[in-house]
Amino acid sequence: MAQEVAVLAQLEQEERKPRVGPLRRILRLSRQHPLGVMGVFFVGILVIAGVFAELLAPFDPLAPDRVTVEVGTLTSSIDKKSEDLDITDFSALQNDVLEIENEKMTVIFAEVPQGGITTVGVQRGSHGTEVAPHDAGQTIRITKINELADPSWKHPFGTDRLGRDVLSRTIFGARISLLIGFVAITIGVTIGTFFGVVSGYFGGIVDTLIQRIVDMLLAFPAVVLLLAIVAVIGDEDSSVREFLADNTPIPQGSFLGVPVFLDIFVVALGIGVAVSVGTARIVRGAVLSLKENVYIEAARAMGASDMRIMWKHIFPNVAALVVILASVFLPIAILAEAAISFLGVGVPDPTPSWGADLTGPNRERALDGYWWPVFFPGLALSLIVLGFNMLGDAFRDISDPRLRGGMGSGPGPGGGRGGH
Amino acid sequence: MRDYIIRRLLLVIPIMLGVSFLTFSIFRVIPGDPCVLEQGFGATPETVKACRDAHGLNDPWYEQYTRWVWDISQPVLTDSLFGIDVGPKIIPSPKFDLGTTLTEADIEVSTELSRKLPVTVELMIMTMFLSLLLGVPPGVLSAIRPGTPLDWLARFSSVLWLSIPSFYLGILVITFGASWFNWTPPQFGTGYVSILDDPWTNLQEFFFPSLVLALGIAAVIMRLTRSSMLEVMRNDYIRTAWSKGLKERTVVWRHAVKNALIPVVTLIGLQLGGLLGGSVIIESLFNLNGVGKYTLESIIRRDYITVQSLVLIFAAVYVVTNLVVDIAYAWLDPRIHYG
Numbered sequence A: 001m002a003q004e005v006a007v008l009a010q011l012e013q014e015e016r017k018p019r020v021g022p023l024r025r026i027l028r029l030s031r032q033h034p035l036g037v038m039g040v041f042f043v044g045i046l047v048i049a050g051v052f053a054e055l056l057a058p059f060d061p062l063a064p065d066r067v068t069v070e071v072g073t074l075t076s077s078i079d080k081k082s083e084d085l086d087i088t089d090f091s092a093l094q095n096d097v098l099e100i101e102n103e104k105m106t107v108i109f110a111e112v113p114q115g116g117i118t119t120v121g122v123q124r125g126s127h128g129t130e131v132a133p134h135d136a137g138q139t140i141r142i143t144k145i146n147e148l149a150d151p152s153w154k155h156p157f158g159t160d161r162l163g164r165d166v167l168s169r170t171i172f173g174a175r176i177s178l179l180i181g182f183v184a185i186t187i188g189v190t191i192g193t194f195f196g197v198v199s200g201y202f203g204g205i206v207d208t209l210i211q212r213i214v215d216m217l218l219a220f221p222a223v224v225l226l227l228a229i230v231a232v233i234g235d236e237d238s239s240v241r242e243f244l245a246d247n248t249p250i251p252q253g254s255f256l257g258v259p260v261f262l263d264i265f266v267v268a269l270g271i272g273v274a275v276s277v278g279t280a281r282i283v284r285g286a287v288l289s290l291k292e293n294v295y296i297e298a299a300r301a302m303g304a305s306d307m308r309i310m311w312k313h314i315f316p317n318v319a320a321l322v323v324i325l326a327s328v329f330l331p332i333a334i335l336a337e338a339a340i341s342f343l344g345v346g347v348p349d350p351t352p353s354w355g356a357d358l359t360g361p362n363r364e365r366a367l368d369g370y371w372w373p374v375f376f377p378g379l380a381l382s383l384i385v386l387g388f389n390m391l392g393d394a395f396r397d398i399s400d401p402r403l404r405g406g407m408g409s410g411p412g413p414g415g416g417r418g419g420h
Numbered sequence B: 001m002r003d004y005i006i007r008r009l010l011l012v013i014p015i016m017l018g019v020s021f022l023t024f025s026i027f028r029v030i031p032g033d034p035c036v037l038e039q040g041f042g043a044t045p046e047t048v049k050a051c052r053d054a055h056g057l058n059d060p061w062y063e064q065y066t067r068w069v070w071d072i073s074q075p076v077l078t079d080s081l082f083g084i085d086v087g088p089k090i091i092p093s094p095k096f097d098l099g100t101t102l103t104e105a106d107i108e109v110s111t112e113l114s115r116k117l118p119v120t121v122e123l124m125i126m127t128m129f130l131s132l133l134l135g136v137p138p139g140v141l142s143a144i145r146p147g148t149p150l151d152w153l154a155r156f157s158s159v160l161w162l163s164i165p166s167f168y169l170g171i172l173v174i175t176f177g178a179s180w181f182n183w184t185p186p187q188f189g190t191g192y193v194s195i196l197d198d199p200w201t202n203l204q205e206f207f208f209p210s211l212v213l214a215l216g217i218a219a220v221i222m223r224l225t226r227s228s229m230l231e232v233m234r235n236d237y238i239r240t241a242w243s244k245g246l247k248e249r250t251v252v253w254r255h256a257v258k259n260a261l262i263p264v265v266t267l268i269g270l271q272l273g274g275l276l277g278g279s280v281i282i283e284s285l286f287n288l289n290g291v292g293k294y295t296l297e298s299i300i301r302r303d304y305i306t307v308q309s310l311v312l313i314f315a316a317v318y319v320v321t322n323l324v325v326d327i328a329y330a331w332l333d334p335r336i337h338y339g
Helices: A002-014 A022-032 A032-049 A166-202 A205-219 A222-234 A239-247 A261-290 A293-302 A306-342 A361-367 A372-399 B001-031 B034-040 B045-054 B061-073 B109-144 B150-162 B164-181 B200-234 B236-243 B248-259 B262-285 B291-300 B304-332
Strands: A064-071 A086-087 A096-101 A104-112 A117-124 A139-145 B073-076 B089-093
Touching: A002 A086, A002 A222, A022 A032, A022 B061, A032 A166, A032 A372, A032 B150, A166 A261, A166 A306, A205 A261, A205 B001, A222 A239, A222 A261, A222 A306, A222 B001, A222 B291, A222 B304, A239 A261, A261 A306, A293 A306, A306 A372, A306 B164, A361 A372, A361 B150, A361 B164, A372 B150, B001 B061, B001 B304, B034 B164, B073 B304, B109 B150, B109 B200, B109 B248, B109 B262, B109 B291, B109 B304, B150 B200, B164 B200, B164 B262, B200 B248, B200 B262, B236 B248, B248 B262, B248 B291, B262 B291, B262 B304, B291 B304
Parallel strands: none
Antiparallel strands: A064 A086, A064 A139, A086 A117, A096 A104, A096 A139, A104 A117, B073 B089
16 A cells, blocks of 8 residues: 555656656756855865875874985085084084984084084994094085975975974864764764653653753853863863773774874764754754654554654654754864864864864964964865855755755655554 | 743743853863862972862862852842942842952952953954844845845855854964064054053954954854845735835835844844854954953863853853843734733
C-alpha cells in the first residue's frame, strides 16, 4: 500500500515538471544563486586545505625556516690555530654558527666594528682536532632563522616572528578550525537536542527546570560564558580534563596531525556546551507543537513507551531542524574558537590556530609593519565564515517553500519513519 | 498591560537570583586559587591563608553566596538619585556593595566600575547608533528595489559584515592605520579622554571600535529590516496608500517603515547581550579601559569576586533591556495583547 502511494506520488511529480538530469539541475540552481556558488567555492578550498594539509603545506607549520646568507668576507687569512677572525660587514650574535667553505665555527664573542671590520672570536671544532686554514677574501655564510620574511615566491604569505611559514600555518589552521567547529557542533547539537526533546516532550517540572536554566545561561554574554566554560574545563588541573585523559580514548598527544589533541578537544567541548543552550531552546519549541500531533497520541494509545515515542516519532521529525541549526551554528562555532584563542584561553600557542595567530606577539609586530602573520590567517577565517554563511543563505532560499515551488524531496516534517 | 508589566518585573527577581547563583558557582569551579595567582612566587601558605581569610574565601560557600547577594541588594538610604546629590539621606536604594578586588590594593569593585562604566556605555551607544545608521536605510532601500544591483550590493555587504570577525577588522584598522596613515587610536598614548573635555579626541578614540562592533549588528539589522519591509509592502494598506496616489517616499517612509521596524526593536534588545560580549574583545584590542577589558583581566587573574559581580551586571543589563524591549513592543504594536 505504502509503496503504491509512493509510486503514484513520483509519477505525479514527473508529470508536473520536465525531467532534468542532476547536472542540469545543479547548473540551474547555481545560476540562480551566484552567492551560494561563491560560498561552495570558499568552503571547498578551505576544507580541501584542511583535509590535505600535509600534502599542500610547503613547510612544517611548527618548525622555523632557516636560510643561509652571506654576511661578509674574511679580511686576513687565518691558519689552523687562529681563534679570532677579522671580517667585513658582519653582525653576529653569540652562539651563531658561521660557515667558511663548509667549515662550521661557533661565535664566542663579536666586537664592535672598527673601520668596517669586525673581530669575531670563534671556536673551531672540538679540542685537539685539526681544522683547515683559510685564505683572505673567502665568503662567510651564516645560517639563521628566516624571521618575518616578506611574502615571496618561496613563502607566498611570508614567515612569522619565529620563522614559521605563514602559508603552511594558515593551511593547518583550516584543519584545526574545521575540526573544532565540527566536533563542537556535534557535541552541542547532540546535548541540545537531547535536552530540548526531553524538555518539550515531558513538559511540567522538567520543562520548567531546564528552560529556566537555559534562560539564565542565555542572559550571560556569550563570550563571557564561553571564557568561563573553557576556563573551567580547559585549565591544566581541571578535573574534566583529567577525566577525559584517564577515562576516554581521546588521545592526549598528537592525533590527525594535530599536536596536543586533548587541548583542542577541550576547547571544542566548551564551545559545544555553549552551542547546546541555544539548540535546546529551539528544539524544545519545535517539540511542543510536534507532540500535539495525532500520530503521537496514536503511538501512546498503542502502548509505546516515552523513550520509544521520543526516539522513533519525535526525533526523526526534528532531525531536519537540527541539521539546519547545525549549519547555522557551524560558522558561529568557528568564530567562537577564533575569538577565545584570540583572547588567549583557547588553543595553546605552537598549534596553528587562526585566532591565536591574530594575537600576542604577532599583533605587536604588526604595528611595526609586519602585517602578513596576522593578515592571512584572519583572511582565511573570514573567508570560511563567509563561505558557510553564503552557503547557508542559498540553502535557506532554496528550501524556503514560500520563495520557490517546493523542492519535493527532503526530510520535512511528516517525513519520519513509521516504525510500526 | 499594567498587569503584564508588573508580572514581568516580578519575574526579574528569580531570574537574577538564578543568574547570580549560576555565576557564583561557575567561577568557584574554575581551577586556580586567586590568592596564589595574585601573590605569585612570593606566596607562602600563611600569606595565602591570610588573603583567603581577608576575603572570606575560607567560609562555607552558602555563607559566601548569601553575603555577596546581601551586600548588593541590602536596602539602604542614600543621598543621591541617579548620581545627583539631593542632600539628606532619604533615597531608598540597594547598597550595591560589590566587595573588593583580590589585588594587593584591595580596591572596591564599585569604585573601579564607576571609572570604567562611562567608557563601555559610550561604546555601546555609539555602536548602536552606527549599526542602526548602517542597517536600516540600506535594508529599506534593498527591500523597495528587490533584484536590482543596489539590492544585490546590500545583501552581499550584509553577509560580508556578518562574516568578518570584529577582532580581525579591528586589527586591520590598527595595523594599516599605523603603517599607511601613520595614525594610531589616541587611547594608546593618552588613555581615555572624556567627551566633555575633548570631543574630537574622544570621537577618534571611539569611532573605529564602535564601527568595527557595529558592522556585524548592522548586517543582522539590515537583513531583518529587508525581510520585514518585503512583508509589510505586500499588505493591503500599502496598496491603498499607493492607489490614493501618494508619493513613493510617503508610502515607504511614513506607512511601511514604521511597521517594518517593530521586529527590529526586539532584535536590538537581543543583540545587546552579544554586544556586551563583543566589548570584551574590542576593548582589549583597542586598549579602552572599560568594563569588558576589566572582565577579561579579572577572569585571567581568577579574581572571581570581581568577575561574579561584573557578569551579574552584564546579565542584569541584558535582562532589563529585554524587559524594556518587550514592554516597548507591546506599546509599539497595539495588536499584541498580553493577558
